Amino acid sequence: MWNWIVAILSDPNTRWILLGCLLLGFSSGIIGSFTFLRRQSLMGDTLAHAALPGICIAFMLTETKSVGLFLFGALVAGIVATFGISWITRYSRIKQDAAMGIVLTVFFGIGVVMLTRIQHGASGSQSGLDKYLFGQAASMVMTDVYVMGGVCLVLLIACLAWFKEFKLVSFDPGFARGMGLPVGMLEQLILLLTVIAVVAGIQAVGVVLVAALLVTPAAAARCWTDSLSLMVLLAGVFGALSGATGTIFSTLVPNLPTGPVTVLAATVLFAGSALLAPRRGLLARRLRSLQAKSAYLREEHATLQTLSAQRAQQERGEL
Amino acid sequence: MSDAILFEKSQLQPNANHLKGTQPTSAPLSVRDLAVAYHKKPVLSGVSFDIPEGQLIGILGPNGAGKSTLIKAVLGLVPKMHGEVKIFGQSYREQRRRIGYVPQRESVDWDFPTHALDVVMMGRYGHLGWFRRPGKKERDLAAHCLEQVGMGDYMYRQISQLSGGQQQRVFLARALVQDAELYFMDEPFAGVDATTEKAIISLLEQLKKQGKTVLVVHHDLATVEEYFDHVLLLNGRLVAGGPTNEVFVPDTLQETYGGRIAMIGSRSEKGQV
Amino acid sequence: MATFWIILTAILVSSACAILGCFLILRRMALVGDAISHAVLPGIAIAFLWSGSRDSLWMLLGATVFGLLTVFFIQSLQAGGLSSDASIGIVFTALFAVGVILISLNAAHIDLDLDCVLFGEIAYVQWDTLTLGGTDVGPRAVWMLGITLLVILLVIGLFYKQFKLCAFDPALAAACGIPVVLFHYLLMGLVSMTSVASFESVGSILVVGMLIVPAATAYLLTDRLGKMILYSVLVGAASSVGGYIMAYALDASIAGCMVAVAGILFVLALLLSPKHGIVFRYARRKFAAR
Numbered sequence: 001m002w003n004w005i006v007a008i009l010s011d012p013n014t015r016w017i018l019l020g021c022l023l024l025g026f027s028s029g030i031i032g033s034f035t036f037l038r039r040q041s042l043m044g045d046t047l048a049h050a051a052l053p054g055i056c057i058a059f060m061l062t063e064t065k066s067v068g069l070f071l072f073g074a075l076v077a078g079i080v081a082t083f084g085i086s087w088i089t090r091y092s093r094i095k096q097d098a099a100m101g102i103v104l105t106v107f108f109g110i111g112v113v114m115l116t117r118i119q120h121g122a123s124g125s126q127s128g129l130d131k132y133l134f135g136q137a138a139s140m141v142m143t144d145v146y147v148m149g150g151v152c153l154v155l156l157i158a159c160l161a162w163f164k165e166f167k168l169v170s171f172d173p174g175f176a177r178g179m180g181l182p183v184g185m186l187e188q189l190i191l192l193l194t195v196i197a198v199v200a201g202i203q204a205v206g207v208v209l210v211a212a213l214l215v216t217p218a219a220a221a222r223c224w225t226d227s228l229s230l231m232v233l234l235a236g237v238f239g240a241l242s243g244a245t246g247t248i249f250s251t252l253v254p255n256l257p258t259g260p261v262t263v264l265a266a267t268v269l270f271a272g273s274a275l276l277a278p279r280r281g282l283l284a285r286r287l288r289s290l291q292a293k294s295a296y297l298r299e300e301h302a303t304l305q306t307l308s309a310q311r312a313q314q315e316r317g318e319l
Numbered sequence: 320m321s322d323a324i325l326f327e328k329s330q331l332q333p334n335a336n337h338l339k340g341t342q343p344t345s346a347p348l349s350v351r352d353l354a355v356a357y358h359k360k361p362v363l364s365g366v367s368f369d370i371p372e373g374q375l376i377g378i379l380g381p382n383g384a385g386k387s388t389l390i391k392a393v394l395g396l397v398p399k400m401h402g403e404v405k406i407f408g409q410s411y412r413e414q415r416r417r418i419g420y421v422p423q424r425e426s427v428d429w430d431f432p433t434h435a436l437d438v439v440m441m442g443r444y445g446h447l448g449w450f451r452r453p454g455k456k457e458r459d460l461a462a463h464c465l466e467q468v469g470m471g472d473y474m475y476r477q478i479s480q481l482s483g484g485q486q487q488r489v490f491l492a493r494a495l496v497q498d499a500e501l502y503f504m505d506e507p508f509a510g511v512d513a514t515t516e517k518a519i520i521s522l523l524e525q526l527k528k529q530g531k532t533v534l535v536v537h538h539d540l541a542t543v544e545e546y547f548d549h550v551l552l553l554n555g556r557l558v559a560g561g562p563t564n565e566v567f568v569p570d571t572l573q574e575t576y577g578g579r580i581a582m583i584g585s586r587s588e589k590g591q592v
Numbered sequence: 593m594a595t596f597w598i599i600l601t602a603i604l605v606s607s608a609c610a611i612l613g614c615f616l617i618l619r620r621m622a623l624v625g626d627a628i629s630h631a632v633l634p635g636i637a638i639a640f641l642w643s644g645s646r647d648s649l650w651m652l653l654g655a656t657v658f659g660l661l662t663v664f665f666i667q668s669l670q671a672g673g674l675s676s677d678a679s680i681g682i683v684f685t686a687l688f689a690v691g692v693i694l695i696s697l698n699a700a701h702i703d704l705d706l707d708c709v710l711f712g713e714i715a716y717v718q719w720d721t722l723t724l725g726g727t728d729v730g731p732r733a734v735w736m737l738g739i740t741l742l743v744i745l746l747v748i749g750l751f752y753k754q755f756k757l758c759a760f761d762p763a764l765a766a767a768c769g770i771p772v773v774l775f776h777y778l779l780m781g782l783v784s785m786t787s788v789a790s791f792e793s794v795g796s797i798l799v800v801g802m803l804i805v806p807a808a809t810a811y812l813l814t815d816r817l818g819k820m821i822l823y824s825v826l827v828g829a830a831s832s833v834g835g836y837i838m839a840y841a842l843d844a845s846i847a848g849c850m851v852a853v854a855g856i857l858f859v860l861a862l863l864l865s866p867k868h869g870i871v872f873r874y875a876r877r878k879f880a881a882r
Contacts, residue, residue, distance in 0.1 A: 036675075040677065044681070045626075092868060093812075098622040101626055102804055102808055102858060105804060109854075109855065110855070113845055113848040115845070115848075211685055257693070259689070259692070260688075260689035274674075289356070296354060422764065426763050431759070433760065433815070438760075452752070452753065
């Protein structure tokens with residue numbers, strides 16, 4: 001086993017991929033904690049789907065495949081998407097989940113139309129865009145890892161700098177607004193960071209699965225602690241672990257893509273946490289509710305005994 | 320556990336102690352040792368009472384006292400940790416046809432594409448079985464009930480266009496159409512205008528005249544004496560229960576609501592501030 | 593002729609989805625529908641491995657089970673205290689990941705292209721025909737979808753009042769003795785079946801798009817559930833036809849164009865619907881203010 005790991009790490013290519021996925025998992029877990037707490041876990045999924053037309057337009061305008069460019073395109077598309085969602089919910093009787101679904105599918109559909117146009121065009125077959133959609137972590141090179149590293153750094157610094165503000169905005173936006181915090185801007189900032197994590201994540205795990213990188217480690221971390229700072233850190237660690245596991249397993253087994261394995265690793269971590277965490281885990285809670293019930297029953301039983309003794313006394317007294 | 324029995328003479332058996340461990344009766348609603356817990360926090364514990372027939376009963380208590388939970392537990396909408404509930408001496412499932420339920424207004428999506436008459440007809444779905452569709456009979460019945468609550472002109476109005484009070488009256492019409500003998504109403508007076516409030520109370524009086532029993536979760540202490548014959552005071556447990564004039568007194572109210580309560584301008588014989 | 597089969601397939605998909613989509617939207621379960629359409633992938637892969645081909649009705653049923661499993665897992669997580677959005681996100685991504693892994697590892701035995709998973713290959717639907725007793729009775733996809741649509745019409749038609757009440761007021765439904773959980777799973781089972789039947793021909797984007805967008809459009813156009821379902825089907829059909837024309841003109845993905853057209857129709861309804869459209873509401877307010 002140890003030999004295996006050494007063998008893996010000795011291949012420079014694998015090292016880069018491993019580092020990239022580690023960083024990606026870590027930063028996604030961190031920003032994912034906030035979206036998780038704000039009950040916007042599926043926003044990652046929506047943004048990932050909505051990003052496609054932005055990326056396509058970026059490609060169509062510049063004819064180059066550059067991650068930075070894609071990021072920008074995805075960002076613009078993501079912002080348009082969020083505006084679309086709030087617009088629909090505000091000006092019609094359509095509720096938020098349906099609005100997200102509409103924006104998600106329509107943007108993605110438009111993106112697919114653009115994608116197929118690109119593919120049928122001259123420069124299309126070189127675009128590698130559809131590989132982008134499914135995540136080809138294996139094709140990550142040094143420059144990509146630098147970008148990941150940059151992404152991670154940006155996310156970390158932002159979360160550290162505005163930790164208190166993000167915390168308040170996630171917990172009680174009304175109160176934050178009352179305090180004078182620029183809630184709108186902070187929410188946009190969180191959104192921005194989420195888009196960054198999403199676009200970076202699409203590269204590694206693909207459009208459909210990127211939501212998992214944001215949600216699952218955060219949900220797993222939540223089971224272990226009630227402290228936000230600890231949760232954020234733990235989510236990052238879980239995310240990094242998942243990324244590492246995904247990379248290692250996919251290098252070991254032929255034909256195994258990195259993305260899905262990463263997601264599965266994160267899910268296993270979540271399942272374990274949900275079951276075994278002390279206090280918030282399922283087993284712990286079952287145990288406690290059983291204890292509560294039996295304590296209650298014991299009290300009831302004791303009271304009943306006292307009562308029937310009392311009643312017996314009364315009857316004897318009345319006779 | 321609790322104090323000595325306070326109101327032995329009243330029709331409604333108060334206080335857990337008195338009824339604890341006894342068998343449920345064939346009263347419209349008979350509850351023994353009911354306990355409900357969410358996760359591990361007990362919301363209701365040791366609740367036992369019998370409801371007299373043909374009366375208007377108010378369920379009172381502070382927020383989180385378990386009033387809505389009590390109704391939901393009786394109707395099987397939340398699981399019980401412990402206890403027995405009998406409706407006219409039998410289980411809820413067997414007596415479903417004899418019960419009417421008016422849930423809180425927020426529990427429903429008022430943007431649903433339907434009109435008032437349709438909502439009232441939905442109250443008959445339980446009587447139609449699996450495959451029968453609502454027909455003319457149901458429609459006429461529903462229209463009649465809407466008229467009874469004063470909403471006859473709004474039969475085909477889209478429900479999102481109705482005011483809060485009108486929505487509440489539609490809910491009441493829906494309860495009426497269920498043609499029950501025992502009604503449960505969860506905060507029917509919450510957030511309604513004066514006209515609707517009058518309409519609701521006159522409807523309740525009508526039901527009482529017909530010999531029906533109505534349990535109402537209520538929040539407005541000022542109107543309790545006027546509206547209800549009996550009250551149940553809840554605060555996680557049954558603090559007291561019985562005829563309003565006996566139970567609705569400062570001592571029990573303070574025990575229910577904690578803190579001092581000012582009773583202004585009410586009966587002068589039984590305790591005051 | 594090819595055009596005919598393609599459009600027919602698309603209309604069958606959109607009709608099936610439109611009917612179910614109305615209930616999904618009203619029950620605020622649009623994203624659960626999205627999740628199911630992705631989560632059936634492992635079911636399809638397993639059915640492939642099992643039966644060795646794509647031929648059986650068993651694949652339809654077997655993969656449908658995965659849709660039900662998805663709902664079960666989501667419910668379990670929610671019952672455990674996890675928020676609904678997180679429950680959905682965790683479950684469908686995990687299942688989709690399993691599906692992708694199964695397909696990747698068994699590429700030799702599973703004749704399913706991952707691109708096909710997202711976009712489908714509706715243009716090729718006509719070639720894959722079914723032979724019964726020696727005669728060619730038309731594309732297999734059309735048969736599967738036709739049967740699915742029939743089942744949907746039957747189930748929804750028979751239990752219309754139950755589905756309606758469960759969508760409007762589940763508490764009353766439960767109090768009336770209607771098995772709310774059963775109907776929930778029944779609805780989701782139908783969504784699952786539709787996703788599977790549509791998967792190969794149109795891929796998951798079209799399925800999700802057709803589940804949500806036409807129904808949302810219809811929601812803005814009427815205040816009666818029955819009419820909402822009808823309009824939803826009509827809008828879906830219009831998107832199918834319009835999308836095909838657009839795809840032909842632009843030489844682009846057919847499924848993508850169909851969703852795009854559905855989106856355009858939605859925006860039109862959002863702005864111009866006489867009852868709920870923004871333009872008319874604004875005009876009414878201005879008029880009333882005068």
